Amino acid sequence: MDERLIRERERLERAWQQYITSGARVPVTEDLLASWARSARTVPPERVSAPVENDADVQHAWRESRLEHASRPLLAELSALAEDGDLIVAIADAGGQLLWTSGSDRMHRLARGINFVPGGHWDESSVGTNALALALRTRQTVRVFAAEHYVQTVHDWVCYSSPIRDPRTGEVLGVLDFSTTWERSTPLGLTSTRHYAGLIEQGLGAGQGRKEGLTLYLCGPPRVTLHGRRLHLTPRQHELLAVLALCPGGLTLDAMHAHVYGDQPVSLSTLKSEISTLRTLLGGGIASRPYRLSLPVQFDGAISEAALLAGQPGRALDVYNGPLLPHSASPFLTYWREYLDAALREAVFRSRDPELLWRYALRFEDPELLLELETLLAAGDPRLPLVRARRAALGDP
The missing domain is CATH 1.10.10.10 (Winged helix-like DNA-binding domain superfamily/Winged helix DNA-binding domain)
Structure with missing residues (x-):
């Protein structure tokens, strides 16, 4: 067994134990330390497995997703790679929910024990620090090794994740993950994951010219496209x-x-x-x-509501750029506008995630939320004086 990997695993295990027991600063990267701090607010380190959704719903979401269409030509190759390399390969959506997995028999058995299966929620607020969540947050290809995972049940794993972006807009649509047990860690993991994520992105780009259906961006400045072509419509339309x-x-x-x-x-x-x-x-x-x-x-209001119902306020905020048609006097749309506004605000507020509150505060004027954010930011956080100044500008003492 590789002595270097053993030493790295032991060093990380000591750092993790010290952090969990005392919350002290430990010798790990700033990104990892920040992720552990966020995880500590919502996830017990002894959590055994990820929350998981109904399989039939997930299968439907996978079949209907752009990720499935773009990755379909690669799935057999990815499955063979997983079998030969004793890996499990996963594709997740932009909220960190697994949509598809394939792997060796051994890795499938291990994955089932922690709900690393289709429908499993591997966002940071559900299972703490992990490669999928960090790749989605940083928009970079990342490796999370052994005790770098916040939840102890994943300390025997090494995971490599790479975001999958829309080639046209740059929007992160999901993430590709290669995972195995820690002793099989290899520098090629990062390269392979990025390579195959790039191939999926190429598949997304190839499909841009054939984009079908109606896309409604009505939460915020309205924009409507039909089969990829923008329509210029009236407020009534x-x-x-x-x-x-x-x-x-x-x-x-x-x-x-x-x-x-x-x-x-x-x-x-x-x-x-x-x-x-x-x-x-x-x-x-x-x-x-x-x-x-x-x-x-595809309607941004419905997507935002679905993300809130799935317990993913960050995903909801990604697609929610403002109130639903704010100048409309329609009684039905007025109800939906007030409902979506209140539901998103409440979900963000209850998350107590300073990163999420900060993102919300950049878009919407909300003195009460700014006060909550001020209490959550660390004393040396450079955003703290900006939050205080924003509160003062809004007349909040």
Whole structure:
């Protein structure tokens, strides 16, 4: 066995034990120490396994994801690599939830014991410091070895993770991870992970020209694309799309009128005309009886809500750029606007994660949240005077 690896493992185990028992500064990297500190707020070091979602839901999410389409030509090769190298290979979404895994029999057995399986949540707030979470946070390829993991049950592992980015926008869509037991650690792990993540990114890029469906960015400055092409719509058309996206089962004309106009004196024939115009702009993408969108839809409001329901406020904040159509007087959209605003704020506030609160504070003026952030930031944190100045500017004593 490699003596260098043994010494590294023993050194890290001593540092981890000292940190867990005393919280003292220990000789590890700043990134690792910061991750341990964040982990300590939400994760007991004795946690045995990751929380896991329903398998059927995860399979559906995987089949429908861009990651699956982009990685499909590589899955057989990745599975063979995992079998031959005694690894487990995983692809996770941008929130750290595993969507697909493949590995040797030995690694599959070990993985099941800690829920390193499809549906497992490997974000930092669920299982503490790990390679997937750090790759998503730093947007870099990372290695987490042995006791660098915050949770003791993963101290026998070494993991290499690389973010998977949208080649067009740079958005991190997920992460690729190679994992095995610590004694099999190799410098090639980082290179291999980055290589295959790059191939998946190439697959994402190849699919850009064939992008199908309707994408609605309505939380914040509105932007709508159809099959990758931007549509320039009126505020009323944005409202109609938001209502239809939030009611995928469809609405009668009367219900549509109530959702959009409430008590305003607008005739049903006017609404029918507006829907007809929008249908033409969407290339026939609105069905009737009931009225519903008849093409694939990605809607930032629904994505944000789904992330909150999954306990992933960071992911929700990633896609939430502001209130839902803030100038709309639609009673239905007013409800959804207030609901999403309140739900996101509450989730961020309750996380007590200073990084998450800081991200929220950069976008939204909230004296109470700034006060909470001030109590959570370390005394020497360079953001502390900025938080205090922001509070003062908002008139908060």
